[in-house]
Amino acid sequence: MNTQKVAITIPKKIVTMIDMISKQKGISRSRYISNVLREQLVNEQERSIKETYDRVFSDAEIKKEQLETVNWFEESGHVEGQEW
Secondary structure: OOOOOOOOOOOHHHHHHHHHHHHHHOOOHHHHHHHHHHHHHHHHHHHHHHHHHHHHHOOHHHHHHHHHHHHHHHHOOOOOOOOO
């Protein structure tokens, strides 16, 4: 794995908690912090994608187009869907 050392300042109480949890999990402090950061970054990406999706599909013109497309498919008479 390609890694890079980073110096950060963390309150002592948080470092104590990190050390306690990482010891319980049997992993290094560095591995625990990396795992927590990775999880947070994935959550942030998912949140951003959802916000973008919500913003796009809240547009009245896009909603109208989507409904027209659904109606067109339903009126096509193909129960299984449309062949492309």
